[in-house]
Amino acid sequence: MKKLWLILFGLGLLSFTVSKGFKLAYPSYFPKPVYDFKKNPLTQQKIDLGRVLFYDPILSKDNSISCASCHSPYNAFAHVDHDLSHGINDQIGTRNAPALINLAWQSEFMWDGAINHLDMQALAPISHPKEMDEDIANVVSKLRQIPMYRGLFFDAFADSTITGAQTLKALSQFQLTFISANAKYDSVMRKESVFTEQEANGYHLFKQHCNSCHTEPLFSTYEFTDNGLNIDSTLNDLGRVVISHNPLDSFKFKVPTLRNxxxxxxxxxxxxFAKLSQVVTHYTSLTFCNQKDKRLQQPIILTQNEKVDLVAFLLTLSDKSFVFNPNYSYPKEILARWRRD
Amino acid sequence: MYLLLFWFATVGHGQTTNYALKFIPTFNNQPLQLYKAYYLPNINDSITIEGLRFYVSGVKLLKGVKVVHELVNGYYLVDATIPETQSLELDLPKPFIFDQIQLHIGIDSITNVSGAMGGALDPMNGMYWAWQSGFINFKLEGTSPVCNSRNHKFQYHIGGYMPPFNALQTVTFSCTNDGDLTVYIALDKILGSLDLKLEPEIMSPSAKAISLSTIIKQNFTTNIQP
Incomplete structure (x- = not known):
C-alpha cells in the first residue's frame, strides 16, 4: 500500500516536471489581462484538455451539441448566419452567440453580464434547457467513464479523478488562448504596414464616433449600455436589469468587441443586423431618446462615402491568423494520439 | 523529500488541537428525520423535508471582540443526507483561548467571483447557480400538500452576493474552548415563517431571499428552544 502511494506520488512529480508553463503572447499596447492566471496557471496539457472538451458534444444531455456548435473558430467563435442560436433538439434561444475573443481581458460574460468569471461561464450553456440541457455533475460522471479523459485529466492535473472545477478550468485555459492581435490594424500599430487612404479616413471617423465605447486596442470597454435599439417584441429582452435589478440597467447589453x-x-x-453597413446606419439614424447612452445623445452624421470608409476600417480588424489558427481547430491530432496509444 | 514530508506530517499532528463544530437540524426540538411527515401548525397540514444543505465558511474564534484565530480557506458543505458532513473537525494549529465562534452561513462575495474551485466549492455539488453566477448558501427542499407547485414541492435556494441582495449571514455563538460546539437549526421555525402555499419557491437573489436568510440566521442556535 505504501509502495503504491510512493509510486503514485512519484508519477505526480514526473508529470509536474513535464507540464511546462504556457506563456500567452499579446502585444505591448494591450492592457494587463484581468484573468487571474495565478489561480489557473496555463499549461499545454490543460489547454489540450480544454480543446478536446470544447469540441466534444458529451457536454450536452444527448451528446449532440458541443461548445463549437455555436462558437465556430472560422467565425471568430460566433455562430455564423444565425441571429439566434439553436441548441439541443433544434430549440432556438433568445440571444446571438457572441464571438469569443480576448477573453482574458473580460470579467463579466454574456450579453447581460450574468456570469462573473470565465471559469463559470460554461455552466450556463451546459445547463440551459435550450442549449445543452445537461448538468455539470452528470458531465463529470460521463467523462469519468472514458479512458481517454481519465488520461487527459491525469496529464493535465496529475489526477485522474475528474472534477467539475478541473473541467471548467481546462475549458477556460483553451479559451484564454483565443487572442486576436494580428489584424491589419495591429500591423499598422506595430508600424509594419500602413492604412490605405480609405481605411485611414475610416479610422479617423472611428476615433471620432465609435472609440468611446469600442475603445482600442480591445475595441470594447465591455461596459453595459443602451445603444438605442428598439426592443424586439417577439423576445422582450430587457437586458442587464434582469441580473442587476437596477431599473437604470433596462435595455443595457454588453458592448461587444469590433475585432473580427x-x-x-x-x-x-x-x-x-446581418451586415456591418446596417450597424453603421443604425447609429447614424438614431432618434432622440434620453434613455440611451450619453455618448449617443449627439447625432452621428456620416455621408455615404464616410460610411463606406468606416466599414473599410472595420475590415482592418479581421485577423485571418486568428480564425485559421490550427491550434483552435477540431483537436484531431490529440484524439489521434489517444486512439493510437 | 519523503522524510521531510513525514516530518511535516508528524510535527503538524503533534501540535494540532481538534475542535468539532456540529450542526444538528431539528424539527420540534428533535433531530430532523428526512422523509418523515411532520405536522406544521401554521399550515395545519403535513410537511416532509427531503434535503437540507448549506455552506459554512469564514469560521473565526474570538476572545471578547478579538479574533484569535481564523480558518482561512475553510469552506464546508453541510448535507443532512450525509451525517459525516454535519461535524466539522477544525484542525487548529495550536490551542487557543476563546469564548465565541463566528461563522458565515454561505459564501462571501470575494469567493463568489473567484472562478472555479474544487472540494466543497465544486459546482458539481449542485450549490452553484449556472444561469447567473453565484453560490447557493442554503438549500431546503421537500413537499407539503399545501404547496401550489408541481408535485407539491417546496424549494428554497437562498443565495446572492451582489448588493442589494447579498444573502450572506454571519452568526456568533458563545462557547467554551474545552468542549465541542453544537449548533441546532430549527427547521420547524424556518418553515413556519414561510408562505408555503403561495410561495413554495424562492430560487434567486431577491428581497424575499434576504428576508428568509435573516430568519435562517435567527434559527441557528446553540440551545434547543422549547
Missing part, C-alpha cells in the same frame, strides 16, 4: 466583426455576423444581442 467581419467574421462574426450577424450583429447585436439578438442578431438583428
Amino acid at each position: 466583426a467581419a467574421y462574426s455576423f450577424p450583429y447585436m444581442h439578438d442578431g438583428r
